Amino acid sequence: MAAKSSQTMTIPTDAELVQAQADLWRHSLSYLTPMALSCAIQLGIPTAIHRFGGAASLPDLVTTLSLPPSKAPFLSRLLRLLSTTGVLASNEAGIYSLVPLSYLLVDGVRIDGDASQTALVLAVTSWHYMEAAMGLADWFKKDIAQPVPSPFEEVHGAALFEESMAVLDPECDKLFNEALAAHDHMGIGTVLRECHALFSGLQSLTDCCGGDGTTARSIVKAYPHIKCNVLDLPKVVDKNPSDGLVNYVTGDMFHSIPPAQAVMLKLVLHFWSDEDCINILAQCKKAIPCREAGGKVIIIDIVVDSSSGQMFETQLLMDVAMMVYTRGRQRDENEWSSIFAKAGFSDYKIVKKLGARGVIEVYP
Numbered sequence: 635m636a637a638k639s640s641q642t643m644t645i646p647t648d649a650e651l652v653q654a655q656a657d658l659w660r661h662s663l664s665y666l667t668p669m670a671l672s673c674a675i676q677l678g679i680p681t682a683i684h685r686f687g688g689a690a691s692l693p694d695l696v697t698t699l700s701l702p703p704s705k706a707p708f709l710s711r712l713l714r715l716l717s718t719t720g721v722l723a724s725n726e727a728g729i730y731s732l733v734p735l736s737y738l739l740v741d742g743v744r745i746d747g748d749a750s751q752t753a754l755v756l757a758v759t760s761w762h763y764m765e766a767a768m769g770l771a772d773w774f775k776k777d778i779a780q781p782v783p784s785p786f787e788e789v790h791g792a793a794l795f796e797e798s799m800a801v802l803d804p805e806c807d808k809l810f811n812e813a814l815a816a817h818d819h820m821g822i823g824t825v826l827r828e829c830h831a832l833f834s835g836l837q838s839l840t841d842c843c844g845g846d847g848t849t850a851r852s853i854v855k856a857y858p859h860i861k862c863n864v865l866d867l868p869k870v871v872d873k874n875p876s877d878g879l880v881n882y883v884t885g886d887m888f889h890s891i892p893p894a895q896a897v898m899l900k901l902v903l904h905f906w907s908d909e910d911c912i913n914i915l916a917q918c919k920k921a922i923p924c925r926e927a928g929g930k931v932i933i934i935d936i937v938v939d940s941s942s943g944q945m946f947e948t949q950l951l952m953d954v955a956m957m958v959y960t961r962g963r964q965r966d967e968n969e970w971s972s973i974f975a976k977a978g979f980s981d982y983k984i985v986k987k988l989g990a991r992g993v994i995e996v997y998p
């Protein structure tokens with residue numbers, strides 16, 4: 635029997651109602667935050683501030699960005715929002731400066747390689763992505779046979795990672811691939827500095843879905859004794875120049891993974907369903923020796939953690955992003971643990987949490 639709403643909901647007070655209205659404005663309009671961020675990138679604001687030595691005034695920016703002086707008051711309002719939402723810092727003298735987040739949006743900035751994350755912001759604020767999110771309610775109402783396509787696939791008839799994207803919109807496909815590379819390449823330097831024991835005892839490693847080999851090359855440069863395979867699909871491996879540092883292998887991880895003491899899955903499993911993850915991990919298990927011989931799978935991926943404060947909201951946004959754009963998901967520790975057990979692994983350890991991500995060792 636349906637509960638009577640009058641029994642469970644007390645009428646909000648005046649103070650609660652005006653607060654609720656303000657909260658609703660914030661929720662409804664907060665899509666303008668990424669739009670303002672995208673605008674800042676398109677105008678080149680972070681790069682301009684960087685060229686001024688990391689801090690610039692409004693007149694500096696209007697001049698250097700070649701904006702009409704009449705737009706100065708409007709730019710001031712954009713900068714105020716960007717400062718309030720943590721994209722920039724500002725002081726009472728009207729000086730805007732970079733913070734670590736906006737440092738990641740400076741053209742050509744290098745930390746352990748090319749770290750600029752502008753492509754990611756521009757991709758997720760582009761038409762195709764926004765339209766996919768706008769199709770979410772229609773997608774929920776449709777009873778679609780398994781495997782359920784993402785709202786992105788439903789709306790556009792094309793899937794990220796697949797040839798259909800290049801057919802749909804080559805520019806969007808290019809931007810997505812740049813965004814993915816920026817997203818994926820960032821962070822391995824931190825893992826290498828923070829988690830020495832992860833790689834130091836290894837003789838060999840297969841970086842499963844290792845893409846262009848950037849991650850594997852960083853590992854081999856830090857640990858030259860490790861023999862490293864990079865497994866990826868032919869269309870990716872065929873583009874990789876042989877560099878003598880790592881061994882590129884063409885293949886499908888659902889069929890076979892090149893044997894090594896450890897297999898690494900960095901930012902891979904969150905793109906796949908639980909069933910697919912279990913199949914992928916089962917292939918990993920076949921590729922590694924027993925635990926006593928150092929066999930392990932290294933997973934670098936988001937570990938959703940409700941006790942992680944603001945990071946939790948980021949992780950949930952990343953989860954809904956996976957739902958809207960792909961068939962994957964983000965997982966909490968219990969969900970990870972469950973798929974490890976179903977794939978036949980005996981134990982695991984979360985070695986480190988770095989930002990929204992976790993580094994996990996899984997043992998046969």
Ligand SMILES: C[S@@+](CC[C@H](N)C(=O)[O-])C[C@H]1O[C@@H](n2cnc3c(N)ncnc32)[C@H](O)[C@@H]1O
Nearest residue numbers: 818843844845866867870885886887888900901
């Ligand atoms: C998100 S990227 C992985 C990122 C990479 N591990 C890193 O951290 O830089 C996904 C990669 O998986 C590869 N891939 C997708 N399906 C695959 C399969 N069945 N077998 C092997 N590689 C696959 C794609 O070609 C792509 O390069």
